[in-house]
Structures are given as C-alpha cells and as structure tokens.
Amino acid sequence: MAASKSEKSTFASIPELVAFNALNIPNSPAYREKEYGIWQSWSWSEAAEEIDSLALGFLTLGVAKGDYIAIIGRNRPHFYWSMIAAQSVGAIPVPVYQDAVAEELVYVLDHCGAKFVLAENQEQVDKVLEIKQGLKALEHIIFLDNRGMRKYDRANLHDFKDLQNKGRDSEKKFTKTLASRRKAIKSSDVCVMLYTSGTTGRPKGVILSNHNIIKTSEASSSFDKLNANDNVLAYLPMAWVGDFIFSIGQACWTGFCVSCPENTETMQQDLKEIGPTYFFAPPRYFEGLLTNVMIRMEDASAVKQFLFSYFMDHAQKIGGNLLDGHSVSVIDKLKYAIGQLFIYGPLRNTLGLSNVRVGYTAGEAIGPEIFDFYRSIGINLKQLYGQTEASVYITQQPDGQVRSDTVGIASPGVELKISDSGEVFYRSPGTFVEYFKNPKSTKETKDAEGWVATGDAGFIEAETGHLRIIDRAKDVGKMEDGHLFAPKYVENKLKFFPNVLECVVFGAGRKFCTAFINIDLNAVGNWAERNNIAYSSYQELAGHKNVYEMIKDHINETNESLADDDMLSGCQIHRFVILHKELDADDGELTRTRKVRRRVIEDKFHDLINALYDGSSEVYTETEVTYEDGTKGAISATLAIADVTPVVQKGKAA
Amino acid sequence: MTATDSYQTPDGRTIGPNVMEMRNISLRFAGVKAIQDISFDIHEGEIRAIIGPNGAGKSSMLNVINGFYHPQEGEILYKGEVRKPMKPYEIAYQGIARTFQNIALFKGMSTLDNIMTGRLTHMKTGMLEQIIWSGRAEREEVENRAFVEHIIDFLEIQTIRKTPVGRLPYGLQKRVELGRALAAEPSLLLLDEPMAGMNVEEKEDMSRFILDVNDEFGTTIALIEHDMGVVMDIADRVVVMDYGKKIGDGTPSEVRNNQDVIDAYLGVSHD
Structure with a gap:
C-alpha cells in the first residue's frame, strides 16, 4: 500500500503529500496543540x-x-x-x-x-x-x-x-x-510567498515554488534521517522560512508531528511536555536559556553547585567527543555516565531537550562556550547557514563534524562559490523563483545561471570544506588606514559576554572603531543585585559607573583577542557608549528577526556617533520610542562616553 | 424609565428587566448610619456601578446586596421576590458571586485550584463519593475542570495555571479572583473595587475582561469603583453615594452633569 520513495519524489505539491500521508499513515499524529490545559x-x-x-x-x-x-x-x-x-x-x-x-x-x-x-x-x-x-x-x-x-x-x-x-x-x-x-x-507553481524582514529598505516578497520546497524538504530530511516518528515544537514566527520548511515542508514530506504551544509565554513549559526530537532555535534562545541556568545555579545549595561544576568540567572535556563518536577512555565514560544520572539528564529534561536527536541553530554566530555547553551535556546541537531565498539550506554540519566557528559543508544539492570580492554565492534546487513585483532586485541577487548572492563575506576552509562566514559583505569595509573593518565579527565577540545583549560597532573610513552597547537587563540586573547596586530603571542601570567598568573589561578582553588576529587587529574598540534604551524592532532599529539595522541606527543616533569621535566625555540625547500599541514618546538622557586603551599587537611593540 | 422596563444602551445592547431592587435600605452599625434610605435597581445584563468618595458606604451597600449585612430597614427584591435574611452560602446558591477589595484567595493553592473552588456550588457528589472516587465523582471532576479551563483561557492566565497565587503580582491575583467568581456561573456578579491598586495597563486589561464577561456570558455586573474614569467608560448606569446617601443615579453622562455629584467629588466653597 505504501508508495515507494521514488513515487513520492514525483509529487508536485504539498496537498499531494498530505493526501499521501492520510492514506499511508492515517492514524499517526500530524498536528497537536495545547488548548484548555490538554494536548489536542x-x-x-x-x-x-x-x-x-x-x-x-x-x-x-x-x-x-x-x-x-x-x-x-x-x-x-x-x-x-x-x-x-x-x-x-x-x-x-x-x-x-x-x-x-x-x-x-x-x-x-x-x-x-x-x-x-x-x-x-x-x-x-x-x-x-x-x-x-x-x-x-x-x-x-x-x-x-x-x-x-x-x-x-x-x-x-x-x-x-x-x-x-x-x-x-x-x-x-x-x-x-x-x-x-x-x-x-504544477511543480513550478508558487508554493508560498514569504516577506524577508529586510535589514535594509522595504521587505521583499520571496516567491518559492513547489519544486523549491519539496526538493529542499526531501534533501534535508534525508541529510538528518528525519522520519514519521520525529516531532517538533512550532514556536518560531510563521512568516519565517524556517518554520515553513520545518512545520509544512519536512512535516508533510516525512509525516512527523508538529506541536503548537498553548501560547507564546508557555513555550518553555510546553517544550518540556512535548520533548521534541528535532529542534531549531536561534543562538539568542540558547544564550538566554544558559544565562537562566547559571543564574539559578548561583542560588542553589553548595552541594548542588559543587556537583554541577565538577560534572560540567568533565562534560566539557569529553561530552563533545562522545557525541562526535571519538574514542574516550573507559574511566571517563563511566564518570560521564554518573554525571548523566545526576546532572546532564535532569538538566536536559528541565530544558525540555531530553529527546533532541537533531538540534540546529542559525541566523547569527553562536558563542563557542554556549555551543560547547549544550553539546557537552549530550544535545546534538549543530549549525546551519541559510536564507529565505535558498528555502533555508545553504550549508549545514553533518553529525560528527560539528564546530562552533564554521557553518558546515554545502547542503545536499547545493553548489557554492566565493566571488573575487569574497562574497558567498550558491545555486541549489531550493533557489527562489523571484522577488514579487521586483525584477530589479531579482536581477541584482540572482544571475542568469541561477547563482544567488548571499550578501555575506566568507571563505571555504581548504582542508575540511567547511564554510566560514566573516560578515555581511556590504558591511565589510576599510578603515582610514586601510585596515579591514568587519563590524559583525567584533559585535559577535562582544555579544558572547552574557552582560552584552546587543552592540553596534562603527569604524568604516574612520581612524578607530567605536561601539554602542546594550546591556542584558537579566544578567546585569542579577549582577547588580549580588553586588548591592541599587537602580530604579534600565536607563539608570545602563549608566551606572560600575556597569561601565564591567563593560570596559569585556571590551579589553575582546581587544586582546582581536590583537592576535592579523587581519582584524585594526577593529579594536577605542571608545564606547552604553545606550539608554534597548534597540527594538518596533522602533525600526532591529529587524523582526532581531538583526541590527545599521543604517537606521547610524541615522537615528548620529549625535552619539559624533560624540564618540569628537572626544567629548558625555553627550545629551533625545530619542523617539514607539510603544507596543503604536503610540510614540520620547526619552532623553545624558550618556557617558568611556575610553578604552587598545592593545598593541604582539611583535609590533616598539 | 420605570423600574421594570427594558432599555437600549447607546452601543446597541438590549438590557432586560430588573433582577434586583433595593427599596429604602437603611443600615446602622450601633449609632453610625452607614446607609440611609437608598433605593435603586439592577437590570438583567447591565453593568451597574456604585461610586462615591471614601466612607460613602459603597462596600456596605455591596455587602447588603451580597446578603452579608442585613439592613435594619427596607427590603430587597431579587428576581421579583422579597429576600429574607440569608446566610452567605445560600446567596451563592442563588447565583450571586463576588470578588473582594482585599483579595481573598487561598495563597498556597495554585491558580487552577483556586478557580476550582468556585465550582463548589455546582458539585453534587458528597464527600464519601469523592473519597471512593466513584464514576460519578470522576465525571463531575472532569466536567468542572473543563469549565475552569475555559475560564483560564478566557482570562488568558494559562502561564500561571500551576503557580501558587501567593507568588503572583497583585494584578494577576485580581484576575484569578475574577476567575473564581466566574467559575460559579453567577447570574449576578459583584466586584468590589476590581481595579484598586492597579497600574494603567492592568486597569485596561481588567476593563476589557469585565466588558467581555458581560458580553460573552450575559452576566449582570454590579461593581464598586473609585476610579471615575474607568466607571464612566464601562458602566451602563451609575449610582453615586456620599455619606450613606444616594446623591445621583443615571447614565454616566447624566451623573457627570449632576451638580450634587460634582460638589461631592470636587468639593464646594463655603462662603
């Protein structure tokens, strides 16, 4: 009765796949939703x-x-x-x-x-x-x-x-x-239209055909051996291409079950109840989760704290190796098994990640410590690189070749090339048809042979074939003295500190680099509580001189690691300011997927940028903010500007 | 408008005939006259507010409606019949539920359990049946739980279903208390200062829930409130009290233009 795989490959549309599943696995769960306190x-x-x-x-x-x-x-x-x-x-x-x-x-x-x-x-x-x-x-x-x-x-x-x-x-x-x-x-008909959040300008409608979606779902499902017994929690925005591929494309292709949370706030609880086997979350999510674990561990009893740090140290040493299938000594294995019983297992369960067989993160760089933390406790977290125009997948990491600094090898069916300017291009069955009513943009992005410009600068490692992304191609620039300027690379390094929620680095065509910092209220607030620092608002905490000192330390560390890098040593931060408000998508400073909109920020905070470069030690500013209901207001503040002494590059010291 | 008439609200709802009528109520505590000769009525399906400055006798009035206080003079007609002095639980069985000014929840119990207590008047199985968990008791529990889950969904408090209410912020506790009152499926819901101590956002939420309760379930609501702005926005008719006396009664716009009311709220110059 069950049609063979080859037969499935001839299907032209999602409704055909649904009909196929309804015939072949009629009683398997397809969708679940928690309502009125129980899973329907x-x-x-x-x-x-x-x-x-x-x-x-x-x-x-x-x-x-x-x-x-x-x-x-x-x-x-x-x-x-x-x-x-x-x-x-x-x-x-x-x-x-x-x-x-x-x-x-x-x-x-x-x-x-x-x-x-x-x-x-x-x-x-x-x-x-x-x-x-x-x-x-x-x-x-x-x-x-x-x-x-x-x-x-x-x-x-x-x-x-x-x-x-x-x-x-x-x-x-x-x-x-x-x-x-x-x-x-028909296979060539439009399957879905998705608006990209657009880091610059108006959103563009990306047209994806049935062919794009079905071929991509087929290839990616077989890459990770997804099957009808898997299940996912659908909690990421439906307008995002990833959700469409996971919850419709792959779900219909393999017949696995998609569960929807009761509401946005109960997601963590629902995750725990469902225990998905296949899970995607942006780096931000994993960061937040880890911060919460660490905050709660600090309040735990001494015995628990000791057990946690003892076994986590062990996990850091061998957890990743075990997951990658490398050989590990019997004693270490035994110790890991004990840790599994007392720490890793219960922790995974609390995080709702007990059953995760395939976990992915993408969208931004993830901090190596964060990435290793999850892998060390036995969660198979991997990275992928993709975009809406590719029906998600460009590169992904196969099991056994997982690293925090690359985004993996080309996904099945995807061809990669790096242009002379360093920009990454790809061509694949998932390559989008066109931008809706926008032939100009389509032409700029996709050439006649079907190669699509990603807009990201990167290179392919010669030995491993893994792709490494440096930055957005258009953001990569030169400083006044000709040094390479890659803001995102520096920002990511800074964002790996739990206290830094967001940051924006400036420096193209300038003598030196400067930065805007957004503190993480959760982490810094907790730190303030432990250090007896009183504050009444976000703004006050952000402007506190101890917070400035702390951020300064983080920047010094970042500068040190940048000084080691020949290519990027010029990107060290000389001056910074801690912003008085969180960058927000409602104010247009971030995209809906929470990526920094550099041009908007440069424009809106030009007074602050001027102050960063004219040597003043503080600046008065007024900023318009938009509230959730759409009304506008203004906040004003006098912000301090701090100086950091850059690290002199090794070997170049006079 | 005579006491028993139905009427139309400006926003197009039809309000039914009166369900409760107060006739010349007077209440005294020893020598203190808390309520003096007050008469008014509450119609089916309307939102009726009682307002007044501090110490005007609003809460006493609510406690009279509720049956907790028995007035020395006057009579109360409920659904056309003169009401005899009753115990609070007897009132509850008549379909009157209330919330309290100073939240009266079971702090150690979860949101869910607190709201479940509101179903008490709808449980028919006795203690013995509950203990041996007979089929009937189980069925009843499931039905009541389903009803409570609908209320949780309605009030959008799914996130705190299992949280002990003592740990919740004030605004949410008020919402849980409203949930418990709704669980009793009241035909008349009494709210004692539902917005006291709330911030603007919480007030907006609560106003929306009160309007939605009235709209979705057709529940008659009588509420006491301090915040004039809120009352004028959501009430169909308002009774104004001052020093135990009624000084105004009518629609919000009528009341707003009533000179006695303006004097009571803003004060008068004595020259």
Whole structure:
C-alpha cells in the first residue's frame, strides 16, 4: 500500500503529500496543540479532512486561482491547514509576522494585493480593519477566535469554523472544482510567498515554488534521517522560512508531528511536555536559556553547585567527543555516565531537550562556550547557514563534524562559490523563483545561471570544506588606514559576554572603531543585585559607573583577542557608549528577526556617533520610542562616553 | 424609565428587566448610619456601578446586596421576590458571586485550584463519593475542570495555571479572583473595587475582561469603583453615594452633569 520513495519524489505539491500521508499513515499524529490545559491532537486523516473542508469553504467565498491569502497569527494547526487549503484551491499563502505594526502590515498586504486575510483574534482583526481603507483588494477577513467580536459587522468577516462548516455543507457543489484545482497544481507553481524582514529598505516578497520546497524538504530530511516518528515544537514566527520548511515542508514530506504551544509565554513549559526530537532555535534562545541556568545555579545549595561544576568540567572535556563518536577512555565514560544520572539528564529534561536527536541553530554566530555547553551535556546541537531565498539550506554540519566557528559543508544539492570580492554565492534546487513585483532586485541577487548572492563575506576552509562566514559583505569595509573593518565579527565577540545583549560597532573610513552597547537587563540586573547596586530603571542601570567598568573589561578582553588576529587587529574598540534604551524592532532599529539595522541606527543616533569621535566625555540625547500599541514618546538622557586603551599587537611593540 | 422596563444602551445592547431592587435600605452599625434610605435597581445584563468618595458606604451597600449585612430597614427584591435574611452560602446558591477589595484567595493553592473552588456550588457528589472516587465523582471532576479551563483561557492566565497565587503580582491575583467568581456561573456578579491598586495597563486589561464577561456570558455586573474614569467608560448606569446617601443615579453622562455629584467629588466653597 505504501508508495515507494521514488513515487513520492514525483509529487508536485504539498496537498499531494498530505493526501499521501492520510492514506499511508492515517492514524499517526500530524498536528497537536495545547488548548484548555490538554494536548489536542489531529491525525493525518483528520488533518486532511480539516484542510478539505476549509478548502471547500474558500471556494464558497470565491477564492480564485492565483489569489493571495495573508495569514496573521501565532503558530496554530489551523493556520498550517489554512496554508495547505489555500494551495489546494490554487491560491498563494502569505504568512505575515504577527507582531508587525499597522504600517508594516499595510505595506505587505497592499504589495501582494491580498484578497483574503486570516487573522488569529480580535487584536489582529482590529489591526486589519484599521488599515482597510488603504487595501483595495481586500475582500474577506477570516478569524479563529471569536472572543470579543460579537458586535462586529459580519458582512465580510467570517468565523474559521463556520467557514469550514459552510465548506462541508457545499461539498457536493464544489468537490469537483476542488479536485480539478488540486490536480492542476504544477511543480513550478508558487508554493508560498514569504516577506524577508529586510535589514535594509522595504521587505521583499520571496516567491518559492513547489519544486523549491519539496526538493529542499526531501534533501534535508534525508541529510538528518528525519522520519514519521520525529516531532517538533512550532514556536518560531510563521512568516519565517524556517518554520515553513520545518512545520509544512519536512512535516508533510516525512509525516512527523508538529506541536503548537498553548501560547507564546508557555513555550518553555510546553517544550518540556512535548520533548521534541528535532529542534531549531536561534543562538539568542540558547544564550538566554544558559544565562537562566547559571543564574539559578548561583542560588542553589553548595552541594548542588559543587556537583554541577565538577560534572560540567568533565562534560566539557569529553561530552563533545562522545557525541562526535571519538574514542574516550573507559574511566571517563563511566564518570560521564554518573554525571548523566545526576546532572546532564535532569538538566536536559528541565530544558525540555531530553529527546533532541537533531538540534540546529542559525541566523547569527553562536558563542563557542554556549555551543560547547549544550553539546557537552549530550544535545546534538549543530549549525546551519541559510536564507529565505535558498528555502533555508545553504550549508549545514553533518553529525560528527560539528564546530562552533564554521557553518558546515554545502547542503545536499547545493553548489557554492566565493566571488573575487569574497562574497558567498550558491545555486541549489531550493533557489527562489523571484522577488514579487521586483525584477530589479531579482536581477541584482540572482544571475542568469541561477547563482544567488548571499550578501555575506566568507571563505571555504581548504582542508575540511567547511564554510566560514566573516560578515555581511556590504558591511565589510576599510578603515582610514586601510585596515579591514568587519563590524559583525567584533559585535559577535562582544555579544558572547552574557552582560552584552546587543552592540553596534562603527569604524568604516574612520581612524578607530567605536561601539554602542546594550546591556542584558537579566544578567546585569542579577549582577547588580549580588553586588548591592541599587537602580530604579534600565536607563539608570545602563549608566551606572560600575556597569561601565564591567563593560570596559569585556571590551579589553575582546581587544586582546582581536590583537592576535592579523587581519582584524585594526577593529579594536577605542571608545564606547552604553545606550539608554534597548534597540527594538518596533522602533525600526532591529529587524523582526532581531538583526541590527545599521543604517537606521547610524541615522537615528548620529549625535552619539559624533560624540564618540569628537572626544567629548558625555553627550545629551533625545530619542523617539514607539510603544507596543503604536503610540510614540520620547526619552532623553545624558550618556557617558568611556575610553578604552587598545592593545598593541604582539611583535609590533616598539 | 420605570423600574421594570427594558432599555437600549447607546452601543446597541438590549438590557432586560430588573433582577434586583433595593427599596429604602437603611443600615446602622450601633449609632453610625452607614446607609440611609437608598433605593435603586439592577437590570438583567447591565453593568451597574456604585461610586462615591471614601466612607460613602459603597462596600456596605455591596455587602447588603451580597446578603452579608442585613439592613435594619427596607427590603430587597431579587428576581421579583422579597429576600429574607440569608446566610452567605445560600446567596451563592442563588447565583450571586463576588470578588473582594482585599483579595481573598487561598495563597498556597495554585491558580487552577483556586478557580476550582468556585465550582463548589455546582458539585453534587458528597464527600464519601469523592473519597471512593466513584464514576460519578470522576465525571463531575472532569466536567468542572473543563469549565475552569475555559475560564483560564478566557482570562488568558494559562502561564500561571500551576503557580501558587501567593507568588503572583497583585494584578494577576485580581484576575484569578475574577476567575473564581466566574467559575460559579453567577447570574449576578459583584466586584468590589476590581481595579484598586492597579497600574494603567492592568486597569485596561481588567476593563476589557469585565466588558467581555458581560458580553460573552450575559452576566449582570454590579461593581464598586473609585476610579471615575474607568466607571464612566464601562458602566451602563451609575449610582453615586456620599455619606450613606444616594446623591445621583443615571447614565454616566447624566451623573457627570449632576451638580450634587460634582460638589461631592470636587468639593464646594463655603462662603
């Protein structure tokens, strides 16, 4: 009965994969969601029915081929079904970041000309209604949670469940249309459109075809031997390409189960209950988790602290080797087994990572200590390098070849090349079709032979074939004296200190480098408490002279390690300022995926940059901030600027 | 408007006939006159507020409605019948639930367990059945748990389901207390200063929950509140008290323009 793998490879669309799963593994769980305190679950056959009835519902609303359907909300099975149902009727799903403010939302919805919007709840519906004036194409809004929406005009507003019921009622009328629409989907048709957060300028709509998604899912699933028994927790934004590949592409390809948390705040608890076997999180998440563990260990009893440090030291020594399959002495193995019983096992369980067989992190560089910590306690954490335009995968680390300083070898089917300027290019089956309504950008990014510019500068290690990324290509520059300037490289080094949440380094075309620092309130706040430092606000803590001293120490350490590097010794930081506010995506300083938007920051804080270079010891500044509800306010502060003496490069000392 | 009429609110809701009527209530503690000759009514489905400066007798009034205090004079009609003096638990069985000004939760118990106690009036199995965990007792427990989980979902407190309430911040404790009152499926919900001590954001959240409760479950709500702004925004009709007397009664805009009310709140110059 089960179709062979080769047969599966001929499938042209996601709905075909769902039908295949519903036939071959009808009773295996497909989606789970925690609601009303218990895990609700849908098998593949039930999920297929939900998708069908919604697809029929879409037909009753008159969804036509090629229509765009926007989806705004947190990860919920219903939204995954919506995307597959949209594909089933020939429409194109466009998941949108749920925390997007009205202004960003109006751009995206208008740009793709969405006729239909699926919104999670009253909050999202209100947001869409607010901008409705500017959206000429918008016809219908469908919502999941009817709470508080009793008094809304229902003319063009539909309850998700009612729409499904309407679909079920008109099955006779539309079942043929649905079947023929499904049959007509070609491998080259659009599978999904995803807006990239865009570190510069407006977001761009990346069009990925069925071919892109299915081939990528196939290759990456076999790379890590993913199968129907795996399970994942879907908690990352649905608008991000990774979530689409994990929770739809790979899930439908292999038939594994996707679980959705009860709500955003319960994610950690739900993670523990589900115990995923396949897990992705950005470095920031692993950093935060480790910081929490360390903070809590400091409050633990002396015996516990001793056990923890004793066994963690041992784990640092051999944990990674064990995971990589290197030989380890019997005594060490025995000691590790005892540690497993008392420390590593319970710790993994508390973190919710007990069952992780394949764990990935990507997006930013991860600190070597952080990376090693997780690997040493037996979590197979690896790195990958990817982007939306590649349907995620460009390079990834195979089991047994895991290191914190590379991003791995080319993923199956991916070709890599480094241009003369040092920029990384790739070509793969996952390479995107085009940017929506933007032939100019498409041309700039993808050449006629299909090579795509990543915008990152890097090199391939000759011995191992591993790719190493230095920085964003456009950010890499020269200093006044001709030294190489790679801001991200320096920033990452600084961000490995738990006290530093975010930082921005300047120096292109200048005599020396300077930095903005954002402290981590969690870590620094805890440190302040232990050191009896009183503060009443973030701003006050950030400006405290002891905090300045601490950050200065971190910068000195960073400068020392930079001095050892011939290429980057010019990037040592001479002056810095601790910012009075956290850089925030709502203020446009970070992207929604929390990457620094250098140009915006340079523009907004130009007064601070001037002060960093004109030798003043403090500066008064006023900054506009946007609150969560969209209203604006201003905060003002006088910030101190600190000097750091750079380290003289070894061998060059006079 | 006569006492028994239904009426339409400006935002288009239809309010039913009156469910409770106070007739010439007077309450004294020894020589102190806490409430003097007050009459007003509460209609089905409305949000009715009682406001007034400190010591005006608001909480006493709520305790009279609640049946905790028995007024020396006057009578209370509930669902058309004159109410005899009753014990608080008898009142609870009549479908009246309340929250307290100074939170009265079981601090050591979890959010979930606290809200479960609100289901007490809906449990029919006795202690013996509960101990031997008969089929009926188990079924009942499951049904009640499901009901409570809906309330947890409604109040968006999933994150603190298992947290002992003593560890929660004040605003959340107030929300848990509202949850416990809702668990009783009251037809009349009494809220004693639901926003006291809250910051602006917590007040906004609480206002939304009060409106949603009224909207989703059709619950009649009587609330006491200090914060004039909040009351004027969410109440359909307002009773204003001062020194134990009623000095105003009507819609928020009527009350706002009532000279006696303005005097009581802003003070009058005695010259």
